[in-house]
Amino acid sequence: DIQMTQSPSSLSASVGDRVTITCRASQSINMNLNWYQQKPGKPPKLLIFSSSSLHSGVPSRFSGSGYGTDFTLTISNVHAEDFATYYCQQSYSTPPLTFGQGTRLEIK
Amino acid sequence: EVQLVESGGGLVQPGGSLRLSCAASGLSVESNYMTWVRQGPGKGLEWVSVIHNDGRTYAADSVKGRFTISRDYSSNTLYLQMNSLRAEDTAVYYCARELCYDSNANYNCYFDYWGQGTLITVSS
Numbered sequence: 001d002i003q004m005t006q007s008p009s010s011l012s013a014s015v016g017d018r019v020t021i022t023c024r025a026s027q028s029i030n031m032n033l034n035w036y037q038q039k040p041g042k043p044p045k046l047l048i049f050s051s052s053s054l055h056s057g058v059p060s061r062f063s064g065s066g067y068g069t070d071f072t073l074t075i076s077n078v079h080a081e082d083f084a085t086y087y088c089q090q091s092y093s094t095p096p097l098t099f100g101q102g103t104r105l106e107i108k
Numbered sequence: 109e110v111q112l113v114e115s116g117g118g119l120v121q122p123g124g125s126l127r128l129s130c131a132a133s134g135l136s137v138e139s140n141y142m143t144w145v146r147q148g149p150g151k152g153l154e155w156v157s158v159i160h161n162d163g164r165t166y167a168a169d170s171v172k173g174r175f176t177i178s179r180d181y182s183s184n185t186l187y188l189q190m191n192s193l194r195a196e197d198t199a200v201y202y203c204a205r206e207l208c209y210d211s212n213a214n215y216n217c218y219f220d221y222w223g224q225g226t227l228i229t230v231s232s
Contacts, residue, residue, distance in 0.1 A: 031214050031216065032214065032216045032217075034218040036153075038153075044153065046218055046219060049216060049218045055220070087153055091208075091215075091216050091218065094217065095155070095158065095166040095167075097143075099154070
């Protein structure tokens with residue numbers, strides 16, 4: 001199975017900051033990398049698919065990049081509603097589809 | 109509008125069984141890849157099982173032989189039959205639509221619709 005490792009596990013930021021979360025795959029996954037946002041008590045929401053494509057309705061302050069094994073999710077101007085946990089997920093080698101362990105974005 | 113509504117969760121003893129349901133509206137469980145994903149208390153997301161539109165099913169090693177995914181066309185409902193439950197199966201179980209597409213020879217799958225989840229607690 002392909003292992004997905006996110007860093008950092010948590011980070012603190014202020015409203016207006018630029019934030020970057022990284023996700024590394026244990027082997028090359030081309031562009032088969034998706035990002036989700038999850039708030040407490042809620043299901044995950046799709047943000048980015050295929051490394052860099054913004055899902056419908058997702059604000060443009062979210063962006064993704066990367067290819068192969070290294071990927072990033074960037075929030076260019078953090079809003080209050082962005083404080084949540086973020087997960088990456090690969091679909092290159094399935095089943096199983098695998099997720100990263102999550103990155104919790106907290107208010108500084 | 110797509111809606112996925114899970115039900116069937118609750119408290120069950122180790123070794124017991126439970127069947128989860130996911131009632132779908134706005135999409136056909138028969139025509140889509142439908143998946144169960146779980147999340148243990150304070151933990152991350154774990155893919156559990158999928159049923160493809162052609163009926164093929166796959167399950168995570170952690171549940172293989174114990175959990176069975178199925179669907180019913182007439183009620184447009186997805187199911188997860190869970191047997192021989194263990195404490196480590198305690199989690200919120202989500203059903204989700206898995207959308208797969210091929211773009212520029214890159215075949216990618218992601219979860220675009222999710223239910224609200226149902227909690228399973230396995231404890232004596």
